[in-house]
Amino acid sequence: MLRFPGQPGQPGQPGQGPLTPDDIVIGPLDLATRIDEALNVQAVAFGLGADEIAVRRQIVLRHLTFPGARALGATTPGGRLAGFVYGMPNDRSHWWSTVVEPYLREQGQDGWLDHSFVITELHVHPDFQNRGAGRALITTITDGAAEPRSILSAIDTESPARGLYRSLGYEDLAVQVLFPSAPKPYAVMGAPLPLRRR
Template sequence: MDVRIEALNPSDIIAVEEQIVRVYHEAFAPAPYSKSQVEAALFSGTLGRHMRRPGFRFLAAFLGQDRQLVGSPLIGFAYGYKSEPGQWWYDQVSAALRPEDVLDWMSDAYELVELAVAPAFQGFGTGSLLHDRLLEGLPYRTALLSTIQADTTAL
């Protein structure tokens, strides 16, 4: 499978937002996630807020080597940003940790927020590629990711 990974800036994300939301819904509609079309549409607003966070980085996986964003089939994406106090996930996780673990794990951390690959393209290494490229060269001491506690197919 011929997959191209591209770093997207906010204007690029807006240009392919419909495809991003489609992949999000396709990846997370099946059980155990069971995300609805409404939840997928709400994800668009969440992504818009996340784009303004420090350290925001977004990678998209496209099918083929055509360098055009619009018109190239988007099959997956991953993004994250610097994890900081006051962010929902940071506050939830740090509340469950001992203070020394918060210092060790959360004080200089990158949060991998979403990783999604369309089901038809899962199992071919696209998720691993997105994960590794997103974290490559980051200036943070730790990188954090939470996953659902269920038996799911690898992306």
């Protein structure tokens, strides 16, 4: 069961009862403080090595300085970080935008780079996948966005992550997008906000 801050049954509320071992709480995450724990989740979920994680650590810390950057965590009753998401209002001057813009422009979709909340990273540890944590993380963070739509990139293959994004209303805007040093092509996807619910 997933619980959110302020939701009935939240720990610390009188008379609501304790969480069960399967409960995961979705709430704000101080990503800078818990960066190593978050990157460990990403490493396991995404199959990254120590060198890749060291590079991503600096990237994440830089991203957190951008205006409007926000992070949420999925935390177990014992305080373990089961997953995380972070994102920010998109800016065409950001590196990611400069890479995807030609692909989007070729498809007549580069307007998506404006007035969009970009999901920069979303990862759930394999021990906690298929319990709704990823869905809860992305819907909760985008529910707090001022922008009318959201964009993200995902490896361009039919994966559970891509299926999740489609179920939320994301559609392919460009495919076979190549990022420098990335071994596989990506797809850029976009969805109107709020995201579709089941």
